[in-house]
Amino acid sequence: MSVELANESGAALDEQALADLARFVLDRLRIHPLAELSLLLVDVETMAQLHQRWMDEPGPTDVMAFPMDELRPPRDDEADEAAPGLLGDVVLCPSVAEAQALAAGHSTQAELDLLTTHGILHLLGYDHADPEGHAQMFALQDSLVVAWREHRQG
Numbered sequence: 001m002s003v004e005l006a007n008e009s010g011a012a013l014d015e016q017a018l019a020d021l022a023r024f025v026l027d028r029l030r031i032h033p034l035a036e037l038s039l040l041l042v043d044v045e046t047m048a049q050l051h052q053r054w055m056d057e058p059g060p061t062d063v064m065a066f067p068m069d070e071l072r073p074p075r076d077d078e079a080d081e082a083a084p085g086l087l088g089d090v091v092l093c094p095s096v097a098e099a100q101a102l103a104a105g106h107s108t109q110a111e112l113d114l115l116t117t118h119g120i121l122h123l124l125g126y127d128h129a130d131p132e133g134h135a136q137m138f139a140l141q142d143s144l145v146v147a148w149r150e151h152r153q154g
Contacts, residue, residue, distance in 0.1 A: 009041040011094035034084035047093035063115040065122035090119030
C-alpha cells in the first residue's frame with residue numbers, strides 16, 4: 001500500500017503509526033496492495049475552510065474524506081482483491097481530535113486512529129446516513145481499531 005502522509009497541522013504526533021494503521025486497515029479490507037491513499041493533517045482554520053467549501057457547513061470538523069477512483073473492498077465471495085487505484089484523501093484535524101479525545105476520555109492518538117479508520121471507510125463507500133449504514137460502518141470501524149490495537153501489542 002502506498003500511504004502518503006503530510007502533516008501541515010503543526011501538531012507533534014506519531015505520523016508513522018497513522019500510516020501503519022492505514023496500511024493495516026486497507027490490508028484487512030483486502031484492498032489491492034498497489035492502491036494509493038493520502039493522509040493530510042491540517043490546522044483548525046484549514047479544516048474549517050474545507051468543511052465550508054465541500055460540505056457547506058461552518059466551523060472545523062474532525063475528518064473529511066475525498067474519494068478518487070471509487071475503489072471498494074471485494075465481497076466475501078470474491079477470491080480476488082479489489083483493483084489497484086487511487087483511493088483518495090483523508091483529511092484529519094488533530095486539534096479537533098484532541099478536544100474529542102479529552103471529552104471521550106482517551107488519548108489523541110486513539111482518537112486519530114478512530115478518525116483515520118472512519119475516513120478510510122468513507123473512501124470505500126461506507127456511510128452512516130441511515131441507521132443500517134451507521135450500524136454496519138461503526139461495527140466495522142470498531143472491529144478494525146480493536147484488531148489494530150491487538151496487532152500493535154502483539
